[in-house]
Amino acid sequence: MLRTGGFLARLASSLTKTREAFVEKITHVISRRTVIDESLYEELEEILIQADVGMPTTLRLIEAVRSRIRRERVKDPNAVYDMLKEEMRRILEEGSAPLVQTDRTKPLVYLMVGVNGTGKTTSIAKLANRFKNEGRHVMLCAGDTFRAAAIDQLEVWAQRIGVDLIKQQVGSDPAAVAFDSIQAAKARGTDVLLIDTAGRLQTKTPLMQELAKINRVITRELGREPHEVLLVLDATTGQNGISQARLFSEAIPVSGVILTKLDGTAKGGVILAIASEVGLPVKLIGIGEGMDDLRDFDPQAFVDALFEGREI
Ligand SMILES: Nc1nc2c(ncn2[C@@H]2O[C@H](COP(=O)(O)OP(=O)(O)OP(=O)(O)O)[C@@H](O)[C@H]2O)c(=O)[nH]1
Numbered sequence: 001m002l003r004t005g006g007f008l009a010r011l012a013s014s015l016t017k018t019r020e021a022f023v024e025k026i027t028h029v030i031s032r033r034t035v036i037d038e039s040l041y042e043e044l045e046e047i048l049i050q051a052d053v054g055m056p057t058t059l060r061l062i063e064a065v066r067s068r069i070r071r072e073r074v075k076d077p078n079a080v081y082d083m084l085k086e087e088m089r090r091i092l093e094e095g096s097a098p099l100v101q102t103d104r105t106k107p108l109v110y111l112m113v114g115v116n117g118t119g120k121t122t123s124i125a126k127l128a129n130r131f132k133n134e135g136r137h138v139m140l141c142a143g144d145t146f147r148a149a150a151i152d153q154l155e156v157w158a159q160r161i162g163v164d165l166i167k168q169q170v171g172s173d174p175a176a177v178a179f180d181s182i183q184a185a186k187a188r189g190t191d192v193l194l195i196d197t198a199g200r201l202q203t204k205t206p207l208m209q210e211l212a213k214i215n216r217v218i219t220r221e222l223g224r225e226p227h228e229v230l231l232v233l234d235a236t237t238g239q240n241g242i243s244q245a246r247l248f249s250e251a252i253p254v255s256g257v258i259l260t261k262l263d264g265t266a267k268g269g270v271i272l273a274i275a276s277e278v279g280l281p282v283k284l285i286g287i288g289e290g291m292d293d294l295r296d297f298d299p300q301a302f303v304d305a306l307f308e309g310r311e312i
């Protein structure tokens, strides 16, 4: 992938708080050391846990480093830094996947799900903008029929970006709007259909069942499952994202995660926990409110940006 300096710099600056919460502390701890011992591992463990990496992933990381240090008979504490970085990259690579962006048959369908306020609707706008700029015919579906403002919000985006919108009145059945949108997309030869849904708590069973119904209706009408069911998680909620991921994927076959709001949070370490613990690949990351601030997740670029300039 071709990446300009500006691209990486923007990613790096959006990760500043996470870098402060975690990479800088690791650097500090390691640089004061002359030997590798148990207390070093303990300090690193504490930093990682506080940075929302979570217990299982922290232990996995530390164990991987510890066994490499032993195996390779390394004595220099600085080696721990590089090994941690490499192990993080490995975890992120295993826990990520590219977004499905093409299919021989039209339309390509994405369904967005997640708890309230995570960034579902704005991520749809950013994706719509991207696909539209690629010259594809894009349609949005106002499947959040719960609030009038949600329908208006999507309508404003559709007009601003210049893409089609399918909507019904507030209070109508979201599965029915989804059904309409698939029919309209087929009739109009739409390339990409992006379906919004209302935010919902992962613990509210009837609302989770409603998602399952939306998914069933789409699947029946499309003749296959949606190409992507994207769970949108807000990085600022840290470890809570793990339980959201578990409960959403029990209700609906989630195909990947969009992790938003990595800019301005110190809790970006949660991406490691998501990648290693929940079994759902991270596909996109949100690093700001601008149209270009939803990026395909690139683990190598992410780790480089996170550790940027932190040489020991
Ligand atoms: N800084 C930042 N803000 C974001 C990002 N993604 C979304 N937001 C902001 O988060 C707020 C909520 O976004 P929405 O897209 O409305 O969230 P939603 O999930 O659709 O919310 P509900 O429909 O209420 O469940 C908006 O102010 C967005 O601009 C991001 O990556 N970074």
Ligand SMILES: [Mg+2]
Residues within 6 Å of the ligand: 120, 121, 122, 144, 150, 196, 197, 198, 199
């Ligand atoms: Mg919304």
